Amino acid sequence: xxxxxxxxxxxxxxxxxxxxxxxxxxxxxxxxxxxxxxxxxxxxxxxxxxxxxxxxxxxxxxxxxxxxxxxxxxxxxxxxxxxxxxxxxxxxxxxxxxxxxxxxxxxxxxxxxxxxxxxxxxxxxxxxxxxxxxxxxxxxxxxxxxxxxxxxxxxxxxxxxxxxxxxxxxxxxxxxxxxxxxxxxxxxxxxxxxxxxxxxxxxxxxxxxxxxxxxxxxxxxxxxxxxxxxxxxxxxxxxxxxxxxxxxxxxxxxxxxxxxxxxxxxxxxxxxxxxxxxxxxxxxxxxxxxxxxxxxxxxxxxxxxxxxxxxxxxxxxx
Numbered sequence: 001x002x003x004x005x006x007x008x009x010x011x012x013x014x015x016x017x018x019x020x021x022x023x024x025x026x027x028x029x030x031x032x033x034x035x036x037x038x039x040x041x042x043x044x045x046x047x048x049x050x051x052x053x054x055x056x057x058x059x060x061x062x063x064x065x066x067x068x069x070x071x072x073x074x075x076x077x078x079x080x081x082x083x084x085x086x087x088x089x090x091x092x093x094x095x096x097x098x099x100x101x102x103x104x105x106x107x108x109x110x111x112x113x114x115x116x117x118x119x120x121x122x123x124x125x126x127x128x129x130x131x132x133x134x135x136x137x138x139x140x141x142x143x144x145x146x147x148x149x150x151x152x153x154x155x156x157x158x159x160x161x162x163x164x165x166x167x168x169x170x171x172x173x174x175x176x177x178x179x180x181x182x183x184x185x186x187x188x189x190x191x192x193x194x195x196x197x198x199x200x201x202x203x204x205x206x207x208x209x210x211x212x213x214x215x216x217x218x219x220x221x222x223x224x225x226x227x228x229x230x231x232x233x234x235x236x237x238x239x240x241x242x243x244x245x246x247x248x249x250x251x252x253x254x255x256x257x258x259x260x261x262x263x264x265x266x267x268x269x270x271x272x273x274x275x276x277x278x279x280x281x282x283x284x285x286x287x288x289x290x291x292x293x294x295x296x297x298x299x300x301x302x303x304x305x306x307x308x309x310x311x312x313x314x315x316x317x318x
């Protein structure tokens with residue numbers, strides 16, 4: 001079965017092919033004989049009930065500096081010309097992102113969108129995770145520095161981590177020491193840059209031993225990696241200098257995955273990455289553009305792209 005696939009992504013010329021999950025999925029799709037297109041989310045349009053995008057056919061290869069060949073750009077109908085849309089551009093999860101989910105939702109019944117745009121819109125990483133608060137470290141969502149000080153005091157007066165509610169890749173994540181220095185200035189800065197409140201969590205010293213990324217496909221565990229912070233960092237995201245190690249799941253992590261697996265599948269969240277610290281503390285559920293499959297495949301020898309495409313193809317034929 002040949003599938004026509006349109007990938008909504010950041011510019012393909014600028015990606016790091018060594019670890020990019022979108023590129024890995026494209027290679028896997030191409031190996032199955034599927035046809036690939038790429039387009040920028042800013043070209044999405046709607047007219048007379050049709051959703052279109054300015055897209056180009058593309059072939060890919062794992063050759064640094066020569067990893068893609070684009071055909072001629074043209075307007076395509078994402079309902080009639082495409083079977084699967086991969087929604088893979090990076091956040092920020094802003095109004096532009098949300099509007100894209102509303103437009104792609106119009107494809108329901110014609111084209112499969114992965115992940116389901118309605119569920120992506122309703123499940124931002126640091127908000128959807130609140131459905132599983134029983135697995136989370138102590139957490140506060142607020143705009144108030146006074147709230148943060150009270151939260152800090154009520155949880156032993158230790159350090160806390162402050163991060164934007166809709167950030168990604170470890171960007172703008174700050175550790176506030178027990179003395180609360182710079183907290184007021186940081187709260188002011190967050191208030192000026194972001195309209196939404198920010199997230200505060202107790203600092204988990206276990207992060208020095210890694211922040212585990214667990215990938216689930218249609219609610220089933222595909223694999224995991226442990227991301228370790230780089231020198232002088234407490235953030236373990238690969239995008240900010242962390243590095244990956246081979247890993248397996250603890251009993252508590254398996255319990256967390258089992259608790260959410262059926263819900264992820266029912267919501268059409270085919271490819272999801274969750275983050276767990278210390279083998280037990282759930283911090284995020286990543287549904288917008290999750291990563292980690294390249295490292296998992298490297299360590300475990302699993303055909304990660306193939307497993308994801310198997311799940312997509314099952315949904316197409318269901």
